[in-house]
Amino acid sequence: MNDRIAQALSKLFNRHRIVFWYDAKQELRDDFEVLQLPGVEKLELTNNEYGIKYKLLREQPEQKFLLYREGPQSADLDNWLLDVQLAHGEFRTDQVAIWLSELELGLEFTDVVQAHAEFFQAIKRKDAFKKLLNSDDTAGQMRLKMLAVCTGSEPRMDAVVENLLQELADGRDEKIKLIGRCNLDGFLWEQMTRCYGYKSDEPGIRDFAIELFKSCYAMGTDGQVKLTGDAMVFLKRWKDSRQFEGGFETLSGECAEVLGIEQDLAKRDFRELIELDYFRLIDQKIISDLVRAVEARTASSGDVAIWVRQRRQGHWYREYRHLYEAVDYAAQFTHALGEAKLAMDSLAEGVQRYSRFWYQLDQLYRKFTYHVRMSGQASLMGSLTDQVENIYSNNYLLKLGDRFQTFVDTASKWEAFPVRKQKEFFEHWVRPFLRKDNKVCVIISDAMRYEIGDELLSLIRQEDRYSAELEPALSMLPSYTQLGMAALLPNKALAIADNETGTVLVDGQSSQGTANRIKILGQAISQRATACKADELMAMKGDDCRALVRDHDVIYVYHNRIDATGDKRESEERVFEAVEETLQELIRLIKKLTGANANNLLVTSDHGFIYQNRAIDESDFSGVDAEGEQILFRDRRFVLGKGLAEASSLHKFTPEQLGLAGEVEVQIPKSINRLRLKGSGSRFVHGGASLQEVVIPVLKINKKRQSDVTAVEVDILRGASSVITSGQLAVTMYQAGPVTDKIQPRVLRAGIYTEAGDLITDSHDLTFDLSSDNPRERELQVRFVLTRKADEANGQEVILRLEEKHAGTSHYKEYKSLRYLMRRSFTSDFDF
Numbered sequence: 001m002n003d004r005i006a007q008a009l010s011k012l013f014n015r016h017r018i019v020f021w022y023d024a025k026q027e028l029r030d031d032f033e034v035l036q037l038p039g040v041e042k043l044e045l046t047n048n049e050y051g052i053k054y055k056l057l058r059e060q061p062e063q064k065f066l067l068y069r070e071g072p073q074s075a076d077l078d079n080w081l082l083d084v085q086l087a088h089g090e091f092r093t094d095q096v097a098i099w100l101s102e103l104e105l106g107l108e109f110t111d112v113v114q115a116h117a118e119f120f121q122a123i124k125r126k127d128a129f130k131k132l133l134n135s136d137d138t139a140g141q142m143r144l145k146m147l148a149v150c151t152g153s154e155p156r157m158d159a160v161v162e163n164l165l166q167e168l169a170d171g172r173d174e175k176i177k178l179i180g181r182c183n184l185d186g187f188l189w190e191q192m193t194r195c196y197g198y199k200s201d202e203p204g205i206r207d208f209a210i211e212l213f214k215s216c217y218a219m220g221t222d223g224q225v226k227l228t229g230d231a232m233v234f235l236k237r238w239k240d241s242r243q244f245e246g247g248f249e250t251l252s253g254e255c256a257e258v259l260g261i262e263q264d265l266a267k268r269d270f271r272e273l274i275e276l277d278y279f280r281l282i283d284q285k286i287i288s289d290l291v292r293a294v295e296a297r298t299a300s301s302g303d304v305a306i307w308v309r310q311r312r313q314g315h316w317y318r319e320y321r322h323l324y325e326a327v328d329y330a331a332q333f334t335h336a337l338g339e340a341k342l343a344m345d346s347l348a349e350g351v352q353r354y355s356r357f358w359y360q361l362d363q364l365y366r367k368f369t370y371h372v373r374m375s376g377q378a379s380l381m382g383s384l385t386d387q388v389e390n391i392y393s394n395n396y397l398l399k400l401g402d403r404f405q406t407f408v409d410t411a412s413k414w415e416a417f418p419v420r421k422q423k424e425f426f427e428h429w430v431r432p433f434l435r436k437d438n439k440v441c442v443i444i445s446d447a448m449r450y451e452i453g454d455e456l457l458s459l460i461r462q463e464d465r466y467s468a469e470l471e472p473a474l475s476m477l478p479s480y481t482q483l484g485m486a487a488l489l490p491n492k493a494l495a496i497a498d499n500e501t502g503t504v505l506v507d508g509q510s511s512q513g514t515a516n517r518i519k520i521l522g523q524a525i526s527q528r529a530t531a532c533k534a535d536e537l538m539a540m541k542g543d544d545c546r547a548l549v550r551d552h553d554v555i556y557v558y559h560n561r562i563d564a565t566g567d568k569r570e571s572e573e574r575v576f577e578a579v580e581e582t583l584q585e586l587i588r589l590i591k592k593l594t595g596a597n598a599n600n601l602l603v604t605s606d607h608g609f610i611y612q613n614r615a616i617d618e619s620d621f622s623g624v625d626a627e628g629e630q631i632l633f634r635d636r637r638f639v640l641g642k643g644l645a646e647a648s649s650l651h652k653f654t655p656e657q658l659g660l661a662g663e664v665e666v667q668i669p670k671s672i673n674r675l676r677l678k679g680s681g682s683r684f685v686h687g688g689a690s691l692q693e694v695v696i697p698v699l700k701i702n703k704k705r706q707s708d709v710t711a712v713e714v715d716i717l718r719g720a721s722s723v724i725t726s727g728q729l730a731v732t733m734y735q736a737g738p739v740t741d742k743i744q745p746r747v748l749r750a751g752i753y754t755e756a757g758d759l760i761t762d763s764h765d766l767t768f769d770l771s772s773d774n775p776r777e778r779e780l781q782v783r784f785v786l787t788r789k790a791d792e793a794n795g796q797e798v799i800l801r802l803e804e805k806h807a808g809t810s811h812y813k814e815y816k817s818l819r820y821l822m823r824r825s826f827t828s829d830f831d832f
Contacts, residue, residue: 005031008101009066009091013040015104016089018056018065020081024072028093032068045069049080056084066091103130112139116146119182125149143187150178157195158234160188162244164205169247176205195788197228213255213278220276221268229727229785233762235278239315240765248315252279274307275783277314286311287323288380294331295384301335304328306777312767322375329368330388336361337391342400347407351416354691355450355472358400362692363451365392369613370576389614397612401671401690408689409651409670414477414658422475422696423487423494423659426524429602429698430490434525434553441555441598443534443589444488445582446481446563447686449608452579453697456603459587460701461741464709466590468701475607477658478638478666479686479693481563484606486511488556490524495662496640496655502633505662514558521554528552534559534589545596555598561585566609566684575611575684594703603699609686610672610693616682622649622669625676632664636674637687639667649673651689711746712739714768716800716818717779723821724752724798727786729761731800735768735778745769748802748815752784760790760798786824793822 005028012019023029035042041060043052045067056065067081076082091101096113099120100106105113113120120126132145132155141155148155151163152175167175179185192198198208215227216235239248256262256279265273265281270289273282290307293299299307308328311317317324340358344350368388372381415421420428433440448456453470460468476483476494486494486504489511497503503512510516514531521529530552537545537557548555565571565578590601612620626634629643644652644665653666668688669675686693713736729752739745751763761784770778790798797819803812 006035006037008098009037011101011104012089012091013064018067018084018088019091020085021066021068021091022073023070026070029070037066040064040066042066042068053081053084103133112142116182116184119146143184146182146184147179147188150182150184151175157191158237162238165209165251166244166247168205168209169250196231196234197226209251210255210258213252214259217278230787232785233787236762256281274310277316280316283316283320287320287327290327291380291384294327295387297334301331304331322371323377326368326371326375326381329364329371330384333361333364333368333388336364337396342403344403347411348416348419350404350407350691351419351472351474351695354695359451359454361396363455366576366579370580393612397672404691405671412657416474420473422473422484423491425473425488425604426490430554433600438600439549439553439598440600440602441557441593443557443559443586443601443603445586445605446560447566447607447609448562448582448605448697449692450695450697453699456583456586457699458741459583460590462744464707465704466701467704468699471698472695473698475694475696477653477689478668479607479688480635480638481606482512488604489517489520493661495660496664498662498664500632502640517556521556525554529554531556531558538589538592545592549596549598557589559586569681572681572684590701599703601701603701605696607686608693608696609684610690611684613683616674620674622673622675624649626650626667634677635687636677636680636682636685637668640664709742709744712737712743712768714746714748716802716816718818723823725823729784731782733766733780733782735770738771738773739769748804749812750782750802752798752800754793754798758789760793761786790822794824796822798822
């Protein structure tokens with residue numbers, strides 16, 4: 001006890017020269033008598049106040065004194081030393097006084113500490129509180145800091161509430177009970193009224209959560225609102241908080257049930273909900289209605305794109321991303337097919353039109369199918385999927401296949417000039433690099449059809465310092481792996497082997513396997529050529545990869561994911577997932593090679609493919625089977641043999657027509673029909689002469705020395721007035737131009753701030769990634785809700801600020817700003 005008294009007195013003497021000690025219970029005389037404080041003279045008050053006063057003030061005005069009285073303090077009128085006592089310090093030995101002393105707080109805070117005595121009983125709480133204290137704290141600020149300690153949060157009301165809501169979501173109540181035990185609950189609910197307008201006869205954190213969701217939903221749907229705009233700002237910050245979003249999602253679900261949100265949404269048009277994201281049910285409602293609208297064609301492709309884009313900013317978008325994307329691609333596909341004219345006057349024109357326009361339909365269908373599969377929502381998407389499958393197969397694939405087939409049937413030679421033939425690949429695309437003494441790397445991705453090459457083109461161009469061009473080439477017929485891979489090697493004569501393997505000979509040599517291909521490459525360019533598989537290259541260390549590029553003029557890299565997935569019956573339905581993986585793998589492969597100083601790359605394919613996600617009908621198979629003197633090799637889309645018999649549903653080619661040596665003939669089913677083959681899949685096929693199988697991409701990629709990527713410009717459009725007069729402000733942002741491969745999206749944070757830098761509205765994270773050429777479609781309206789803090793800026797200028805993150809950090813820099821004058825009248829308090 002003596003040590004504690006000495007410690008407390010020492011602290012008091014740090015602030016006061018004279019300290020009074022009233023031992024009201026007359027139990028601490030012994031402690032007083034043994035007490036030793038350096039530089040402090042001890043005096044006892046025993047009706048000698050006048051003499052002591054003279055000593056304190058006149059005789060020893062610099063000396064420190066401890067004045068002890070055994071018994072309570074005299075009444076003020078009888079206390080000769082009252083003026084001295086008021087000017088100096090008092091040491092009290094009751095528990096509250098000891099706490100005040102330990103916290104270095106004045107007697108004026110006695111009532112605050114007394115009222116919340118339970119709080120100070122725990123040394124841990126007291127120590128945490130002391131760390132938060134400032135010398136100029138008011139009683140209210142101290143109570144807020146006590147709440148912060150109880151909830152384990154920062155001393156801000158929104159942080160306290162976030163922690164209490166998280167506790168509620170976790171099904172626990174220790175923190176809210178502690179607040180009650182510490183007699184802080186009254187202060188808590190007073191602050192909830194002051195900050196958010198929350199009032200209740202029986203206030204509780206669950207009741208507040210329900211009212212919060214109810215009011216914010218009502219603000220967006222013209223319902224009855226009880227809370228203030230600050231409550232809406234709080235809810236937005238809470239749901240966007242990485243730390244507390246789990247709690248938000250739990251309580252959102254519980255409150256949706258209590259408030260009957262599902263029943264309310266059933267009565268509403270989804271268009272009025274586009275900006276709301278307080279409940280998961282809102283996304284479910286919007287998606288469900290969008291699916292029906294796209295299926296019924298009551299919503300335009302442009303509108304669907306805008307709605308989906310708006311939903312991207314929403315809280316639940318990540319969860320429903322695949323559904324939103326699927327609906328968007330379905331609308332785009334339907335629109336594009338409606339615009340497409342599937343006519344041609346020759347085989348060559350068909351190939352050119354496919355490589356300019358029609359390939360997009362295959363790309364949109366692939367994207368739609370991929371996102372439906374990834375969503376896992378087959379029932380919800382069932383009817384729309386059936387519609388898309390039906391029009392893709394019957395109105396596009398079959399129609400285009402039949403028309404193109406008429407020119408295939410009449411072609412004397414397999415060519416589509418000016419589109420280059422696949423077997424000219426080495427001489428036309430590779431040889432020019434070698435003539436200029438430049439190295440070149442060739443990546444061949446098995447079954448990467450033209451539309452996938454187009455997506456890869458866009459992805460590469462988005463990378464800084466990469467330029468890329470895409471050209472179509474016409475694959476060999478039949479469009480199968482062995483022949484396509486052989487045609488991409490340097491060659492004078494290609495021949496299908498006269499046996500049952502389907503192997504292809506290049507100038508009389510087998511082209512099967514990497515070792516044979518290295519030999520063929522080496523013979524063509526004096527040994528400074530090699531080949532390897534993509535996974536082998538990716539597994540190489542940096543130095544080994546650099547050595548590989550340094551020691552060779554030509555490197556062929558073989559990548560195989562699409563074909564490996566599609567060619568097996570048990571995995572063919574995952575082929576579009578394999579495409580997405582392929583695109584990412586190819587980007588990594590390209591970066592690995594350029595990182596090893598390979599600046600010139602070519603990416604191409606051996607053949608394309610047809611894929612229909614629906615089950616294949618009887619009508620999709622050729623009516624007759626291939627027959628002839630000798631059948632060497634059968635597949636779903638071609639037959640190799642000799643003396644093949646003519647048939648109406650099959651088309652026969654001589655090797656001469658196909659630019660092949662040897663005597664092996666080829667027969668393919670017409671249009672997009674399949675041949676029957678035991679044990680193989682029938683959704684993913686290739687080998688035939690459809691445009692999807694025979695138009696292959698050739699990408700020419702170059703790594704530059706200088707940056708060539710910029711971010712799109714964004715402007716704030718000033719409205720008719722630059723004065724803020726109400727509780728909300730709607731502002732239009734304008735994206736100056738469309739986003740392209742090299743002009744990339746810009747992500748900005750928007751908010752309204754005072755001159756001192758205080759945020760007085762909600763904050764918005766905005767992504768400007770619009771690709772429309774129409775300026776009106778590149779406008780984005782943002783609605784700011786003002787907080788109570790805005791009242792303090794009334795009559796002053798405030799700043800709408802767009803800020804951009806410093807790359808790779810959490811720090812922001814100002815991008816653009818616009819000033820407004822705050823002039824709100826008292827009536828603006830009634831906006832909600």
